[in-house]
Each structure stands twice: as structure tokens, then as C-alpha cells.
Amino acid sequence: MDEEEKVYHERFMREAINMAELALASDETPVGCVFVKDGEIIGRAMNETNRTLNGTRHCEFIALSQILSTHPISILRETDLYVTVEPCVMCASALRQYGIRAVYFGCWNDRFGGTGGVLNIHSDPSVDKPYPVYGGIFREEAIMLLRKFYVQENEKAPKPTQKKTRELKTDILPLDIHSPKS
Amino acid sequence: MVTPEAAEEAVSCSIERLGNVPRPGRLVALKTKDEVRAALETFEAYIVGVSAKFAGAILNVIRESLPDLKTAEFQHLRRVVSFEYLPQHLQTRFGIIRYPESDIRDETDGFTALTRAEIRYLLVSPITAISQSGLIEVLAKKPPFLDASALPAVFTIPVPALAPTSAEQAAQWTRDFWPISYKNTNPYGPHPSLVARNTADIEEGAGTYLALAEAAGEQISELSLGEKVGCVIVDKTGGDEQIIAVTGDCRWQSRNGGPMKKEEPGNVMAHAVQRGIAMVAKKRLRVAGTNPESISSSKVFCDSPLTDHEKHFYSLDNIPPNGYLCSELDIYITHEPCVMCSMAILHSRFRRCVFSRRMPLTGGMTAGVGSVQGDGSTAVVRNVSGLGHGIFWRPSELNWKFLAWEWIDTDRLDTYLEVKDTLQA
Ligand SMILES: [Zn+2]
Ligand SMILES: [Zn+2]
DSSP states (O other), rough: OOOOOOOOOHHOOOOOHHHHHHHHHHOOOOEEEEEETTTTEEEEEEHHHHHHTTTOOOOHHHHHHHHHHTSSSGGGOOEEEEEEOBBBBBHHHHHHHHTTTTTEEOEEEEEETTTSOOOOOTTSSSSOOOEEEEEOOOOOOOOOHHHHHHHHHHHHHHSOOHHHHHHOOOOSTTTOOOSSSO | OHHHHHHHSSOHHHHHTTTTOOOOEEEEEOOOOHHHHHHOOEEEEEEEEEEEHHHHHHHHHHHHTTTTOGGGGGTTTSEEEEEEGSSSHHHHHHOOOOOOOOOSOOOOSSSSOOGGEEEEEEEEEEGSOOOOOHHHHTTTSTTTTTTTTSSOOOEEEEEEESOOOHHHHHHHHHHHHHOOOSOOOOOEEEEEEHHHHHHHHHHHHHHHHHHHHOOOOOHHHHHTSSOOOOOOOOOOOOSSOOEEEOEHHHHHOBBTSBOOOTTOOOOOOGHHHHHHHHHHHHHHHHHOOOOOGGSOOOGGGSSOOHHHHHHHHHOOOOOTTTTTTTEEEEEEEEEEOHHHHHHHHHHOOOOOEEEEOTTTTTTTOSSEEEEEEESSSSSSEEEEEEOOOOOTTTTSSSSEEEEEEEEESOOOOOTTTTTTTTOOO
């Protein structure tokens, strides 16, 4: 990826990070995304699983619902996704069924990642066209947001937690988020 | 097997009024990803035939010569087997071999033909542990091969690499490979007793719920708003069963509510399972005193009830307000859910999942090269491979697991619930 391209992708990942920060401030899992067509953001969202009591309301789904309320489904074939955390298996499959053009993400998700973290739903045999994925854009920032969230949740927990777990760790290697499995 | 009559008794009166006729059939628990792998993996092993009285001594010399041999890794394989317990093809292959015996000498050639009752076949080791010539050298150090004028007969056979996960599988492998011991456990999936208990718990109602799911799919399809795929979400934790949500596929509904042009893939987020999960969430909000319509939600999710069936069950306030997502709930689906929907079921922490028709090209639940045997009479025998995801039970990788079954309908041919084979259900 040359410098010009890098600047282009980072611009949109910054927007996705902003959505993740909004999620953190709203007590939602800090994952955010933007969908981009021809250099324009056509949808942006954060996770909303807590507010909706619906475990499927990931930011990708929310943004897709916005886009499809005004655009035809076929627009997704010329659209790229920028998301702070690797799409889960569910979202990875939805994106492939919709025919997304490419996916750019921040950190990997080794609990249910669908584009390399756990499974390879973007490229496995399927009746739908595969799509390319590019991970690691602002990876540290994406992880820091998740860490802040876990600290925040621990502080809200009714039971007193050990002081150690409440400290914000600054090294970037949490247990549940790491590089793709070989 | 559940007869329609027995299943009908389990039906609550609210379903009867809808004219629902239970499907006759039975449940077959899905194999997990690891179980499928365990069923396929074999390694080559050495077998040596020897008179019974030397079996212990030979195993000792092998232990001494191969100190790194981890016998615990093939504990499921019987180590010493007499002729009569060999699988048929090995009986034929091994036949009655003439073995050198140092203490019973035949007058003419120094051999004695051991009778079948005297021979023991020893499983020595995987062939990776020692070369065949090395093994023969080791064996020749001790009686009965010491000073014998002929070399020991060493065979190589394939054996299952991992322990069996059920008594039936152990019996099958014993016929196909080598005598297997089975210890009523399952390291690669849910414990057999857990599966049996849960199968018994849901077997009676399953045909009813699947018939209702089928009707839900048909109702929306008649409006040209979706494919004939439906799902039913049930709470069976208490004594009385509650139907929480009934939904059909709604992928062909356009933004203005009418049918859209059927261009693939349609609205993926309006699959029956997605709509069912959304209606459970909305019901929980409502029962907890929050107007679900006040939580802004896009029409694109198609999460409001459309048909009579959907409206009827959505209107019932029959869910506890404090539950977490769909935990403790069961989901019945006409077709094997796609990867997206399979993962949505996992994200939602469902307790159990039953589906009727397999979708080998698109389904996310089945774990791979699946072979469902009929019971020999009326059950449909299907032998299909799938994508191999087995999303319901991958506990070392995904953060939730649940039990899943395939429903084998006894009444219909393979055309039952037939859809385009590339359909994402
Ligand atoms: Zn997701
Ligand atoms: Zn689906």
C-alpha cells in the first residue's frame, strides 16, 4: 500500500474510530464503521446490541439498514466497508451475500472473527463471490477502545473487582484480540 | 419416532386453532466439526500375530524398545485381539498364518500352525514410531521369534486416529477397522447423555413447531415478500411451552412494503431467523415496559409482524422481561440456516436449534461430509456434503455453543421443502 493509498484508507478508518468512540460513550461495545462508495461515506454506525436487546445489531447491520433505506441493494457491489474490528462470522457472511467490494478493518477478533480471526467466511467455498480484506489499519486504537470498554464495564459491575483488573493496560496485546491465526 | 397423534397431544390449543398439523419424523443430532474430523482421521498401525502365551512378553519388548510410544493416544484401540473378534476383512486377510514357535516344533519345517483360538493379534504402534525392518529386529530379540527360522508376520492396517464419540460409531469402526473400546464420553462434542436427554425433551413438540415454521414461510411467500423459509422460537424452560415468535423470510419486501423485483440476493437482513431474533428483542423491550417502536429501528430489518401467524404470536406477552438475548430459547427452522443466520443464532445465545431441510451449498450448521442414515423403512436417506462450518459447536473457537438437530421427516420425499439449492436460508 503506497503512501497516498494509506492516507485515503486512514481517512475513512478515522471516521469509523469516531463511531466506535461514540459507542463507548453510549455504553455500547466500541465498534464503529463507515461504508464508502466513490470516496463518499454512504452509511455510518456503531454497535447497538445493548440498546436494542438484540445481539445481532452490530454496526455493520445498522449501517447497512441505513444505506438500504435509500439506496438499491446493488450499490453494495461498488462499496467498501471500513470497520474498527474485524467483521464477525455473521457480518462477514451478510457482507458476502450482499456482494461487498472490499473490507478494511482495524484489529482482529479471535472470539468470532469471520475474515481471518477465527473463520474465513470472506474467502471460503460459497455460492457468493469472495471479497478481499485488509486488516491492521489503526489497530492499536481499535484495541484501546475495546480495553477502555472492559474497564468501564468492570467499574459498573456490582461486585467489587480486583484493583488490578481495573487498571488500564497500555501495552497492545489483550488476550482476546490478536493477529490472524496462521 | 413420534406419531402425528402423539405430537398433536403436545400441541397447545392456540396452535390447534391455526390448523397446524404436526410433521411426523424424528430428530438426528448433528455431528460437530471435531466429531466429523475424528470420524475421518486414521493412521497406519502395525499388527503382529503371536501365540497367546507370548502376547504379554511381546508387548513388554515393544515398550522397552519404544520408550517414547504414547499408548494413551490410541487407548481407544484394543491392544490384544483374538481371531474371532477381528473384523471380517482382516480375518480373511490374516487367515491362519503359520507362526514360528520356539517351543513347539513341527517335525518337518520347524513351524506350527497355530489354531485360531491360540492366536492373538497385537496392535504394536503407529508405523511412524518405528520402521518395519526395525520392528522385526526388535521382535526377533525375544521368544517366540528368537532363534526362529522365520521372521514374524507384520501387517499394516489403517485405524481411527481419535476416540469414538458414540457406541454406534465404536461398533461401526470395529466392523470397518479394528476392535474399538468406547467409554461413554465424547471429547469432540456434547456428552451422549446430554444429547439423549435433550432429544427426549423436544422430540414430541418438534414436528408441531416445524409445521408451524413451514406455514409461516408459506404465508409470506403467498404475499410474494419472501422465500418459503420460516422459523419458530420457543421457550421450553417451564412446564408449559410458549411460542415466543413465528416469522417467515421477507427478503423480497421493498422499502415501501410491497414486493420487490426478485434480484439476488434480496434483503439479506430479512431472513426468517433475523426477523425472529429481532421480534424476541422487541418483545423483551415491550414486556419490560419500553415501547419497542421508540427504539429507532430501520424498516429494512422487517422486524414487525406481517402475517396472521406472525401477528398472533408477537402479540402474546409470554416472555420474561429479564432474560438475556435468546438464552434459554429454542429455534425451529424449515431449512438449515445460512452462515449469517447460524452465527446470529450463536450470538443470540440460543439453547437448542432444529432444522428440517439441509442446505449443503449454503448452510452454516452442519459440520461437513454428512451422512444421515434412514431407519430402513420410511426415513429419507440423504448423503450430502456441506460447507463444513458446524457453527453450533466449536467451543474452542467461538464463544458460545448449543445443541442442534436435523429433522428427518418420515412422510415426504426428498422434494419436501425443496428450494433452489443455492438459496441462503
Ligand atoms: Zn458482526
Ligand atoms: Zn440466513
